[in-house]
Amino acid sequence: MSTSCVHAVPLDKTPRVRTTAQLPIHLADGREAAGVMYSFHGLSDGKEHFVLRLGAGEAEAPLVRLHSECTTGDVLGSARCDCGPQLQESLTRLHEEGGYLLYMRQEGRGIGLYAKLDAYRLQEQGHDTYAANRALGHGDDERDYTAAAEMLKALGLTRITLITNNPDKRAQLEALGIEVAGVRPTGVFSGRHNLRYLEAKVRHTRHTLVLPGATEEA
Ligand SMILES: Nc1nc2c(ncn2[C@@H]2O[C@H](COP(=O)(O)OP(=O)(O)OP(=O)(O)O)[C@@H](O)[C@H]2O)c(=O)[nH]1
Numbered sequence: 001m002s003t004s005c006v007h008a009v010p011l012d013k014t015p016r017v018r019t020t021a022q023l024p025i026h027l028a029d030g031r032e033a034a035g036v037m038y039s040f041h042g043l044s045d046g047k048e049h050f051v052l053r054l055g056a057g058e059a060e061a062p063l064v065r066l067h068s069e070c071t072t073g074d075v076l077g078s079a080r081c082d083c084g085p086q087l088q089e090s091l092t093r094l095h096e097e098g099g100y101l102l103y104m105r106q107e108g109r110g111i112g113l114y115a116k117l118d119a120y121r122l123q124e125q126g127h128d129t130y131a132a133n134r135a136l137g138h139g140d141d142e143r144d145y146t147a148a149a150e151m152l153k154a155l156g157l158t159r160i161t162l163i164t165n166n167p168d169k170r171a172q173l174e175a176l177g178i179e180v181a182g183v184r185p186t187g188v189f190s191g192r193h194n195l196r197y198l199e200a201k202v203r204h205t206r207h208t209l210v211l212p213g214a215t216e217e218a
């Protein structure tokens, strides 16, 4: 007897929220937070981004952290960037005020881990993070937030307060039909290993970071 397997294929570009699951998580300060995790089916870039909702209540323009994947920083605690502490800070804020973490599979500003590690080698030879990308034939920043806007809309979130220092995130989301009612900066997590990386973000992509020893206009 033959069997057939029919996969559900979405007929339009609207993603469906695929699953939700309770996820108790430990915050950096030792407290426990209650999360709900959402995954999606049918996002336009075909990647497996996810959302974690934390805290209680629903603000009129809920807090949203749009966080780009950084395996070295988020998972391993690498000090070459500020991603790990930014992620922990966001989880704490979202737990306290209520809101959503969108974890975007955009490793290396969209170039992937393999190329990011090549870029690290070039940085050891003196390139900054953006020049290293270009030397490898990539754009300075290849991130596209279409899938983020799709996820927000699928959750009914069309007016948000965004946690970021990156003006491009706000601009892209607004162009995609998400109203960004306000922006909250992340903390500044600088150290001897990531100072050049942070300086390059300010110089090159106008991240709103005030670094030690810099003036606000710099
Ligand atoms: N290509 C490349 N990507 C990097 C490097 N270091 C970190 N990343 C990636 O950069 C992304 C985070 O981007 P950032 O520019 O640090 O910050 P942002 O997300 O634009 O801005 P915020 O919202 O303020 O955090 C993650 O996907 C990291 O994997 C690097 O040296 N080269």
Ligand SMILES: [Zn+2]
Binding pocket: 070, 072, 073, 074, 081, 082, 083, 084
């Ligand atoms: Zn990082």
